Amino acid sequence: MADISVKVNGMTFPNPFVLGSGPPGTNAKVINRSFDLGWGGIVCKTVSLDNSKVHNTVPRYARLKSRTDKTVIGFENIELISDRPFEAWLDDLASCKQKHPDKILIASVMEEYNKDAWCEIIERTQETGVDAFELNFSCPHGLPERKMGMAMGENPDIVGEVTGWCMEVSKIPVWAKMTPNITNITVPARAALDAGAHGISAINTILSVCGINLKTLRPMPTVEGYTVPGGYSGQAVKPIALRHVMELARMFPDVPVSGMGGVETAADAAEFILLGSSTVQVCTGAMLRGYELIEELCTGLSDFLDKHDFSSVEDCIGHSLPYFTTHADLVDRQRTAKRANAGRANRDNMWKGNIAAETKQLAADE
Numbered sequence: 001m002a003d004i005s006v007k008v009n010g011m012t013f014p015n016p017f018v019l020g021s022g023p024p025g026t027n028a029k030v031i032n033r034s035f036d037l038g039w040g041g042i043v044c045k046t047v048s049l050d051n052s053k054v055h056n057t058v059p060r061y062a063r064l065k066s067r068t069d070k071t072v073i074g075f076e077n078i079e080l081i082s083d084r085p086f087e088a089w090l091d092d093l094a095s096c097k098q099k100h101p102d103k104i105l106i107a108s109v110m111e112e113y114n115k116d117a118w119c120e121i122i123e124r125t126q127e128t129g130v131d132a133f134e135l136n137f138s139c140p141h142g143l144p145e146r147k148m149g150m151a152m153g154e155n156p157d158i159v160g161e162v163t164g165w166c167m168e169v170s171k172i173p174v175w176a177k178m179t180p181n182i183t184n185i186t187v188p189a190r191a192a193l194d195a196g197a198h199g200i201s202a203i204n205t206i207l208s209v210c211g212i213n214l215k216t217l218r219p220m221p222t223v224e225g226y227t228v229p230g231g232y233s234g235q236a237v238k239p240i241a242l243r244h245v246m247e248l249a250r251m252f253p254d255v256p257v258s259g260m261g262g263v264e265t266a267a268d269a270a271e272f273i274l275l276g277s278s279t280v281q282v283c284t285g286a287m288l289r290g291y292e293l294i295e296e297l298c299t300g301l302s303d304f305l306d307k308h309d310f311s312s313v314e315d316c317i318g319h320s321l322p323y324f325t326t327h328a329d330l331v332d333r334q335r336t337a338k339r340a341n342a343g344r345a346n347r348d349n350m351w352k353g354n355i356a357a358e359t360k361q362l363a364a365d366e
């Protein structure tokens with residue numbers, strides 16, 4: 001059986017499946033339950049120092065359903081970062097880590113553009129014993145109005161500067177989480193890595209308008225008749241997420257990428273690993289299908305690795321990357337293949353012709 005554990009930045013994940021930051025990691029109770037169910041790692045819901053500035057709305061989710069079987073294929077949220085007090089989070093993170101020392105607990109943090117605030121959140125959070133940080137430079141809604149999240153993540157200079165502040169005080173691995181709402185994701189990623197980040201997480205949600213309620217003519221999710229564009233996730237975003245992960249992995253082959261966006265099955269996860277992810281995060285998939293999904297993910301990945309003779313997840317990471325090339329090269333390859341096929345056909349015809357002639361000659365000789 002293939003080994004599905006994976007070592008990243010010195011941390012050993014029992015399996016590469018990590019619950020992504022969001023509702024699945026919203027307090028100690030759900031985190032502990034998910035570790036018990038078998039998740040290799042968990043990134044907690046993003047935490048900030050002052051929860052009094054975080055005001056969530058109801059509703060804050062909208063769904064895009066398949067035209068045929070009505071299953072949810074896309075999910076939009078306008079949820080903010082955690083609205084729980086920072087002190088409650090410190091207790092939760094410490095107790096979860098004590099209870100699950102063999103699992104990987106990652107603290108997702110976000111602050112305003114202020115060095116003291118970022119240093120304080122890193123220093124106080126790392127005292128809980130968490131294994132790593134994920135810097136949230138990527139929430140696309142609500143937080144940018146306070147110049148946080150994606151407002152930072154789309155500006156490489158700020159990404160570099162803020163990552164540098166965190167690196168001054170962090171004693172544990174730091175991953176920077178990127179927004180897909182930008183033309184070239186490798187530019188802010190490079191800024192984070194140049195400032196010392198140890199890994200990149202991608203992608204956060206895609207800025208979207210999920211739809212209009214055609215009875216009320218109001219855009220969704222509708223809060224007192226109004227809305228804001230929100231973050232799109234789930235199955236529908238997978239092709240875009242795979243493209244970003246592929247670009248990161250090709251640009252930074254030695255940097256661990258934690259890939260996510262639409263993972264619901266072991267096959268989805270295998271695709272992210274084949275394109276360079278060393279860990280795979282799942283957020284919407286767990287919300288829609290339940291945290292028990294982890295069992296199916298582990299068994300399915302193990303079967304996939306066995307079927308293709310990979311001895312471990314590490315063996316499989318980035319396997320499909322060499323098969324991306326330029327369009328001009330595709331044209332050249334096709335031309336060469338056509339020529340080779342034509343040559344083969346000519347040779348075959350010649351053989352057939354020779355055999356026919358020989359047979360005719362034999363018949364005549366007899």
Ligand SMILES: Cc1cc2nc3c(=O)[nH]c(=O)nc-3n(C[C@H](O)[C@H](O)[C@H](O)COP(=O)(O)O)c2cc1C
Binds near residue numbers: 020077080205234237
């Ligand atoms: C309801 C909801 C809340 C989220 N909250 C956060 C968050 O607090 N911090 C963060 O970094 N990402 C957050 N995300 C983004 C996810 O972690 C993930 O990057 C994104 O949804 C793509 O993965 P998925 O398709 O598996 O959900 C949230 C996503 C959803 C659906």
